[in-house]
Amino acid sequence: MTDRARILGLMALKERAAVAAMLARVADLTRRLAEAQAMAARLEAMIDQRRAAPPVARLATDIRSDRILTGQLLAEAARQHGLRDGLARKLAAAQGALAQREHRRDLLADKAGAARQAARDDRQARAEAMLPPRQTGLRTGP
Numbered sequence: 001m002t003d004r005a006r007i008l009g010l011m012a013l014k015e016r017a018a019v020a021a022m023l024a025r026v027a028d029l030t031r032r033l034a035e036a037q038a039m040a041a042r043l044e045a046m047i048d049q050r051r052a053a054p055p056v057a058r059l060a061t062d063i064r065s066d067r068i069l070t071g072q073l074l075a076e077a078a079r080q081h082g083l084r085d086g087l088a089r090k091l092a093a094a095q096g097a098l099a100q101r102e103h104r105r106d107l108l109a110d111k112a113g114a115a116r117q118a119a120r121d122d123r124q125a126r127a128e129a130m131l132p133p134r135q136t137g138l139r140t141g142p
Contacts, residue, residue, distance in 0.1 A: 005115035012112050015105035022098045029094055033087040040080040047073050 050070055058066075 002119045005119055008112035008115055012108035019101045019105055026094050029091040036080055036084040043077040
């Protein structure tokens with residue numbers, strides 16, 4: 001194996017490790033995005049349930065505490081939507097970077113394979129050059 005093939009193989013191995021790390025990051029972002037979407041959906045359902053509740057005669061303190069709770073639910077829903085949007089942007093960026101790394105890994109692996117094949121061909125050509133020339137057209141009988 002030539003130095004070029006060895007170096008390209010090591011570079012491909014390094015890219016493979018980087019791709020594995022990025023895959024873990026993408027998986028984590030995907031999990032966090034799913035959690036944020038689920039939380040936002042639950043909060044939306046709670047808010048919709050409060051809005052759809054029929055009006056009932058209640059004390060002023062109950063109405064005030066209900067407004068405070070609804071305000072907190074709305075604030076948390078807005079926070080979850082912002083978190084979800086931010087995670088979606090990060091996930092898209094990470095997937096783009098992952099695609100670039102995978103392309104680079106594949107390219108380096110292909111170049112390393114081509115360099116190994118060229119080294120094999122070169123060794124084979126040298127070995128054939130060291131053999132004595134073949135004599136064609138010799139007859140071994142009458």
